[in-house]
Amino acid sequence: MNERVARPKGLGKRAWVTTELVRRVLRISAWSKFVRVTVIGRELVPRTGPVIVAGNHISMLDAVFLWGALRRRAVAIAMAELWSWPVVGWLVRRLGQIPVVRRDSASGQSALAQGEQVLRHGGVLIIYPEGRLVAPGESEPYKPGVAKLALASGVPVVPVGTTGTDEVMPMRRLRAGRPAFDRRRRVTVRFGNPLDPAEFDDPQQFLDRLRQRIEELRDAPELREP
Secondary structure: OOOOOOOOHHHOHHHHHHHHHHHHHHHHHHHOOOOEEEEEOHHHOOOOOOEEEEEOOOOOOHHHHHHHHOOOOEEEEEEHHHHHOOOHHHHHHHOOOEEEOOOOHHHHHHHHHHHHHHHHOOOEEEEOOOOOOOOOOOOOOOOOHHHHHHHHHOOOEEEEEEEOHHHHOOOHHHOOOOOOOOOOOEEEEEEOOOEOHHHOOOHHHHHHHHHHHHHHHHHOOOOOOO
């Protein structure tokens, strides 16, 4: 990897300290069942080296639970709206996350370029191929960015299916009198086996397989606590 390029902020010391503090808070919340969270297959994420983690996107909380489920520092490409939120905006800046403005091609290209630098420095990059929140019953084509990054770099992609976050924090347009935050709902984060981009001939073939794996993980039977 090219170490001449400045190390991304999200892989720096300040981000590491903040990551450890915030993840401790998240683990305590899960342990105390403030929010019931089940993580499956975390060991499938390589312990070292660059890796892309790609998942479905159903709630603004997806990145929080996925990021908290990992045991490595990770940088997410996230919707730019988060940078204007109280507290959350400060946190994503301190963690060196990468903002992307929806439907803005230049912003998307800049985000991918920053994501590439995370991979060049051996980091974990979180990306949501759908590019926006997708409500139940809706479908969104996968954006080609994740395939381009994977095929150009040869970096493995770990698929992940998340369920329940849309029940904990539903999209505003779907609340219909429901609470904005319902901690009684159960969240499951399920990791799958890494996809090797070298096994695919073109980006669309890769995207089709990635979508299939994410949907299989998302639809897998939920584990229930005794």
